[in-house]
Amino acid sequence: MTSTREPLGTPPTAARPGDGRLKPGWLSRRSSGQSQSQSGQGPSGGSRFSLPRLRGPSRFQVAALSAWALAGLALFTCYLHLSRTAAVDSDGASNVLQAWDMLHGNPLLRGWVLSDVSFYTTELPQYALIELIRGLSPDVVHIGGAITYTLLVLLAARLAKGGATGREAVARAAITVGIMLAPQLGDGVYVLLLGPDHVGTAVPVLLVWLLLDRAPRRWYVPVATGILLAWATIADSIVLVIAVAPLTAVCVIRIYQARIRDGRPLRSCWLELSLIAAALLAAAVAKAVLALIAARGGFAVQPIGHSFTAYDQMPRHILMTIQGLLLLFGANFFSQNLGLVSLLAVAHLVGLALAAAATWLAIRRLFAATELITQVLAMAIMITLAAYLTGTRVAGPHSAREFTAVLPFSAALAGRLLAGPLARARLLPALALVGIGVALSLGREVVLPPAAAQNQQLAGWLAAHRLDYGLSGYWQSASTTVDSGGRVQVVPIHGKVLGPGDWERNASWYDPRAHDATFVVLQPPGPGTPYPWDPPIQAALGQPVRTYYVGTDVVLVWTRNLLINVH
Numbered sequence: 001m002t003s004t005r006e007p008l009g010t011p012p013t014a015a016r017p018g019d020g021r022l023k024p025g026w027l028s029r030r031s032s033g034q035s036q037s038q039s040g041q042g043p044s045g046g047s048r049f050s051l052p053r054l055r056g057p058s059r060f061q062v063a064a065l066s067a068w069a070l071a072g073l074a075l076f077t078c079y080l081h082l083s084r085t086a087a088v089d090s091d092g093a094s095n096v097l098q099a100w101d102m103l104h105g106n107p108l109l110r111g112w113v114l115s116d117v118s119f120y121t122t123e124l125p126q127y128a129l130i131e132l133i134r135g136l137s138p139d140v141v142h143i144g145g146a147i148t149y150t151l152l153v154l155l156a157a158r159l160a161k162g163g164a165t166g167r168e169a170v171a172r173a174a175i176t177v178g179i180m181l182a183p184q185l186g187d188g189v190y191v192l193l194l195g196p197d198h199v200g201t202a203v204p205v206l207l208v209w210l211l212l213d214r215a216p217r218r219w220y221v222p223v224a225t226g227i228l229l230a231w232a233t234i235a236d237s238i239v240l241v242i243a244v245a246p247l248t249a250v251c252v253i254r255i256y257q258a259r260i261r262d263g264r265p266l267r268s269c270w271l272e273l274s275l276i277a278a279a280l281l282a283a284a285v286a287k288a289v290l291a292l293i294a295a296r297g298g299f300a301v302q303p304i305g306h307s308f309t310a311y312d313q314m315p316r317h318i319l320m321t322i323q324g325l326l327l328l329f330g331a332n333f334f335s336q337n338l339g340l341v342s343l344l345a346v347a348h349l350v351g352l353a354l355a356a357a358a359t360w361l362a363i364r365r366l367f368a369a370t371e372l373i374t375q376v377l378a379m380a381i382m383i384t385l386a387a388y389l390t391g392t393r394v395a396g397p398h399s400a401r402e403f404t405a406v407l408p409f410s411a412a413l414a415g416r417l418l419a420g421p422l423a424r425a426r427l428l429p430a431l432a433l434v435g436i437g438v439a440l441s442l443g444r445e446v447v448l449p450p451a452a453a454q455n456q457q458l459a460g461w462l463a464a465h466r467l468d469y470g471l472s473g474y475w476q477s478a479s480t481t482v483d484s485g486g487r488v489q490v491v492p493i494h495g496k497v498l499g500p501g502d503w504e505r506n507a508s509w510y511d512p513r514a515h516d517a518t519f520v521v522l523q524p525p526g527p528g529t530p531y532p533w534d535p536p537i538q539a540a541l542g543q544p545v546r547t548y549y550v551g552t553d554v555v556l557v558w559t560r561n562l563l564i565n566v567h
Helices: 024-040 061-082 090-103 123-134 139-161 166-180 188-192 200-215 220-235 238-261 266-295 311-328 340-364 370-389 396-404 406-424 428-446 456-466 472-484 535-541
Strands: 112-114 469-472 489-492 521-522 546-550 553-557
Touching: 061 139, 061 188, 061 428, 061 472, 090 123, 090 139, 090 472, 112 340, 123 139, 166 340, 166 406, 166 521, 188 396, 200 220, 200 238, 200 396, 200 406, 220 238, 220 266, 238 266, 238 370, 238 456, 266 456, 266 489, 311 370, 311 396, 311 546, 311 553, 340 406, 370 396, 370 406, 370 553, 396 472, 406 428, 428 521, 456 472, 456 546, 456 553, 469 472, 472 489, 521 535
Parallel strands: 469 489, 469 521
Antiparallel strands: 521 553, 546 553
């Protein structure tokens, strides 16, 4: 018989007395139970059946939980300060407005057209809870980003720990935390701490990996896996790439190993077969839920075009992938002046090297009889990077968001696979010195002053001049609304045809019976350029009655409702 207490990652083997899977004292308790059954009495001479005694957590468990909680609080505080060094743009502000709408009686987001990612079951509920306390503010994005990244670091560290105890457990978690500890200022903070973005999607996926790693082989594991994957896929279809496809591929490999190579019966692979079914069913359920929401008048998600890049674009994609990896791991020292900043960035290269080494080691073990979670993490990293390299979504440093899951996955692998070998090679003290350098880089970053809100000057000026409803391009719209705390609403228009924005907008915003838009915010092509410089605006709206220059923006004011001309 197979042991029912085996973790998911362990290949089924015959349980033998004394093989380490039976708890101490098991034989004596079994003998005691048999003698009590034969005598017809329990331990006190009463009924032969007795309820097990429930024991509370031990002191060690309480101390461990307290340590995790304190670490989470410290990380959140640091990441909140770090997130505030970047200004919230209209991407994050649009999600703030969606959560605000859900909080005020529109749970299905009726009338909304979103981008290719809804965040409907992940960041939007998180934002709504923050708004209950914080109100409508750009700080909602900063708080949400800090919470998300803190969870990401802690979950990756817990996954790295696995079933290890003692010093090895500490070393595993420390290596993982050290790799992820200090996101790089600028683009690194924007991708990892501003959001919401694909980085938050890795949180429910890590919960799935923890379940597969620590749970015993039970029927409820595939059920819980399917529920978690469906929940995450509704929010972000990238789960199909970073979780559904890798899990399915690894389970196919394990079934082949068991059935063809080892000659075991197919029923011994019931768990792998169930996980494949759960993953595929989760993708179908997520698609059905999104279609049902749209059919009931709820939000619509923009479809994603799936295509392969041209062959001559591959060199550029490879270079952008390398740059993106350096960015995610805080090691992008290019364009940095020689000095402390570049030195600390080079220190992060050690973390990237550890993650790369662990990933390579896991890939080499992919077709060996090894634990499930190591195979899944290796496969997920390969598929995620391959999808980015061969796809058409490579568009500058910020497109590293498409493979942010590589950071926590590879960091967890590094802690899990390298802590033991590094300890045996007596390299942990040297690694601790590198960790001090990474911690110094984080300390240097969190003391920097927060950045001003992106459109705070414009929002304040519009509110002071009682211009409370108007039109603009996408990047001035939602961020100005949120920066004003809702006192001013600026909605996006498509300038070329003077119609509603392509995404992240609500159809009700353009109803002339409900709103009176009297101004347009534009950015002129150069300083001192007189109006008109935008032919569609001039042709559709005519000459404004007033023109104001507010910072780098130009505010054109009319005395009639401009929504009549927006189609």
